[in-house]
Amino acid sequence: MAELQQAVAMVFAWDVLAVIVGASLFGLFIGAIPGLTATMATALLVPVTFFMEPLPAISAIVAATAMAIVAGDIPGALLRIPGTPASAAYTDEAYLMGRQGKIGQALGVNLACSVVGGIIGVGILAFFAPLVADFAIQFTSDEYFWLALLGLSCAVLVSGADALKGAISMVLGLLIAMVGMDSVSGQIRFIFGIPELMSGISILPVLIGLFAVAELLRRLPEIGRTSLPPAPHVAKPFNGVGRLMWQYKGGVARSGLLGTLIGALPGAGADIASWISYALSRKLSRTPEKFGTGHPEGLVAASSANNAALSGAYVPALVFGIPGDTITAIIIGVLMMKGVTPGPDVFTTDATLVNAIFLAFLIANLLLLPLGFLAVRGARHILSVPASVLYPLILLFCIVGAYATNNSMLDIWLMLGLGLIAYFMVENDFPIGPMILAVILGPVVESNFMRSMIKSNGELLVLFDRPIAAVLGSLAILVWLAIIGSSLWSARRARSSTVST
Amino acid sequence: MRVNDLLLGLLMALLGVVTVWASRDFPTLPRQAFGAGTFPTLIGALLVVLGLLLAVRGWQQRGAWFTWHGQVALSRVWLCLLAVVAAVAGYVWLTPVLGFPIVSIVMLTLLIGWLSAGRWWLATGVAAAATLLVWLAFAQLLHVPLALGILEEVIY
Numbered sequence: 001m002a003e004l005q006q007a008v009a010m011v012f013a014w015d016v017l018a019v020i021v022g023a024s025l026f027g028l029f030i031g032a033i034p035g036l037t038a039t040m041a042t043a044l045l046v047p048v049t050f051f052m053e054p055l056p057a058i059s060a061i062v063a064a065t066a067m068a069i070v071a072g073d074i075p076g077a078l079l080r081i082p083g084t085p086a087s088a089a090y091t092d093e094a095y096l097m098g099r100q101g102k103i104g105q106a107l108g109v110n111l112a113c114s115v116v117g118g119i120i121g122v123g124i125l126a127f128f129a130p131l132v133a134d135f136a137i138q139f140t141s142d143e144y145f146w147l148a149l150l151g152l153s154c155a156v157l158v159s160g161a162d163a164l165k166g167a168i169s170m171v172l173g174l175l176i177a178m179v180g181m182d183s184v185s186g187q188i189r190f191i192f193g194i195p196e197l198m199s200g201i202s203i204l205p206v207l208i209g210l211f212a213v214a215e216l217l218r219r220l221p222e223i224g225r226t227s228l229p230p231a232p233h234v235a236k237p238f239n240g241v242g243r244l245m246w247q248y249k250g251g252v253a254r255s256g257l258l259g260t261l262i263g264a265l266p267g268a269g270a271d272i273a274s275w276i277s278y279a280l281s282r283k284l285s286r287t288p289e290k291f292g293t294g295h296p297e298g299l300v301a302a303s304s305a306n307n308a309a310l311s312g313a314y315v316p317a318l319v320f321g322i323p324g325d326t327i328t329a330i331i332i333g334v335l336m337m338k339g340v341t342p343g344p345d346v347f348t349t350d351a352t353l354v355n356a357i358f359l360a361f362l363i364a365n366l367l368l369l370p371l372g373f374l375a376v377r378g379a380r381h382i383l384s385v386p387a388s389v390l391y392p393l394i395l396l397f398c399i400v401g402a403y404a405t406n407n408s409m410l411d412i413w414l415m416l417g418l419g420l421i422a423y424f425m426v427e428n429d430f431p432i433g434p435m436i437l438a439v440i441l442g443p444v445v446e447s448n449f450m451r452s453m454i455k456s457n458g459e460l461l462v463l464f465d466r467p468i469a470a471v472l473g474s475l476a477i478l479v480w481l482a483i484i485g486s487s488l489w490s491a492r493r494a495r496s497s498t499v500s501t
Numbered sequence: 502m503r504v505n506d507l508l509l510g511l512l513m514a515l516l517g518v519v520t521v522w523a524s525r526d527f528p529t530l531p532r533q534a535f536g537a538g539t540f541p542t543l544i545g546a547l548l549v550v551l552g553l554l555l556a557v558r559g560w561q562q563r564g565a566w567f568t569w570h571g572q573v574a575l576s577r578v579w580l581c582l583l584a585v586v587a588a589v590a591g592y593v594w595l596t597p598v599l600g601f602p603i604v605s606i607v608m609l610t611l612l613i614g615w616l617s618a619g620r621w622w623l624a625t626g627v628a629a630a631a632t633l634l635v636w637l638a639f640a641q642l643l644h645v646p647l648a649l650g651i652l653e654e655v656i657y
Contacts, residue, residue, distance in 0.1 A: 048638075051643045168552070168555065171547050171548045171551060175548075182537040185530060185536055187527055217581065217582060224618060387616075391616065392609050392616065396608070396632075399589060407645065412592065413593065415589075416586065424504075427503060428506075428509060446540045449540075453530075454530065454533070458534050
């Protein structure tokens with residue numbers, strides 16, 4: 001109880017609250033602009049959080065991402081262009097509701113369901129994370145090795161249609177993680193004669209390069225070529241929302257639960273949660289034929305799910321230090337920079353911090369309502385900011401942000417180089433998610449493997465000795481078999497399509 | 502720009518070979534078969550296998566070496582890439598000499614002016630305001646040592 005009181009005192013400090021509101025406004029702006037994602041908002045925010053205490057730093061990221069996902073619904077409903085990929089599943093539905101004169105209702109449903117979904121997710125996170133942590137406290141390096149490997153493998157499996165390219169992206173991320181001093185033996189690796197690389201490639205330029213610079217490079221050529229249509233005016237955003245949510249209350253609850261679960265799976269984030277919930281709600285609906293015509297049922301389900309998934313992703317991130325999606329990969333990087341290593345121990349050694357993080361989640365989700373309302377009202381102004389002004393400013397922010405952690409020009413070069421690589425990778429259908437997860441998980445996989453080998457005198461089979469490790473190991477192997485199967489299947493399909501053309 | 506998977510696969514396989522080769526001399530832990538070279542070698546080998554698989558797949562598809570399907574002309578894309586590289590390189594090389602305020606204002610003015618098709622007054626105004634804000638936030642509030650360059654003599 002004393003911990004909870006301390007946590008309340010920590011969160012309700014004026015600076016933490018100010019950071020939450022500020023970060024929410026930042027997330028709102030980035031999320032509402034088509035093409036700028038919640039992950040980009042996080043990557044741009046990290047340089048600033050670097051100078052904060054752990055709690056405001058995490059709160060800022062939590063608030064910005066939750067708000068960005070909600071704000072992403074706005075251009076989707078108004079212009080049929082999803083602001084973030086997490087809104088893509090129901091963009092058509094919301095837009096078509098708008099065409100029927102129910103634009104206010106569509107956005108109101110988005111907003112209210114996001115809040116409810118987010119709160120369901122926080123509730124599950126706050127309840128289950130400590131329980132899982134209690135269980136995980138007995139884990140040794142064997143289990144952590146398999147868990148991290150499983151996280152990497154799942155990230156490859158769910159990364160997209162092409163598992164082979166996902167796997168290559170993961171391996172490239174592992175290579176980035178190998179640069180610098182090996183944590184077990186102290187051996188210096190792949191530093192190409194640059195002493196600054198001895199401590200490894202700093203996570204910040206990697207994040208900014210992969211998620212902000214690459215995105216910028218993709219969007220920049222479109223400036224002046226494609227113009228956004230003017231956004232319509234939104235009247236009475238909350239009219240009839242309560243009635244609709246009550247009508248589909250089962251869908252809201254189901255999608256909140258499902259979203260949290262999907263978010264907790266390594267590699268699957270808010271966008272996958274929203275697609276699956278939408279599909280499931282259509283399958284279970286009494287009127288599936290109305291889906292895709294401006295029917296609110298799918299909208300209710302998917303907007304609850306994507307915000308719930310954000311919280312769900314924090315379960316493996318906080319309990320095991322295994323990121324559930326790209327955003328939590330960044331969070332783990334931030335926590336490590338602050339000297340907090342996520343894992344089951346955090347729940348005993350830093351219980352107050354963990355409780356404070358849960359509270360910050362709750363506040364960020366509750367704030368979605370008033371700020372989201374403002375965003376809906378001000379959407380026309382946000383969408384009218386010219387990209388020709390915005391993108392150069394983002395570039396300057398990227399440069400200064402990459403420089404800020406180590407005050408090193410090398411980090412700016414690394415950011416640019418990785419941004420260019422990520423740009424070409426995405427152009428060629430390589431997903432970036434597995435790469436960033438590998439940068440975070442690479443050292444976890446390697447150091448735990450080495451620890452197990454030192455304990456067992458190099459006996460590989462010891463990795464299967466403990467029952468949980470054996471289960472996790474078998475799961476990891478199964479996932480790899482699925483990846484190989486999926487790669488072979490896609491190769492076969494490609495061959496047959498070549499033959500038929 | 503899409504590059505044929507055969508080329509990309511071979512490039513990845515080559516990177517894998519270089520990684521394995523560069524990891525050959527890392528010492529193992531005392532009385533162990535494993536060491537600092539184990540993971541890089543494994544990763545390199547995996548990259549070779551995956552790269553070759555991709556190359557075989559690309560070879561079977563027999564597509565063009567390079568294709569461009571974007572809505573925007575390829576020359577425009579190259580120009581934008583070049584502009585970003587030039588902006589970043591200019592920043593890294595010129596900031597220590599000219600200082601952050603000058604480089605930032607010039608960089609933003611040029612980029613915004615070019616992208617907004619010649620709205621130079623807007624570009625200059627936004628560049629000056631943004632530079633001031635970034636300077637206040639990062640240099641003054643967060644104490645990031647953004648270089649002043651030649652301005653140091655003017656100010657102090």
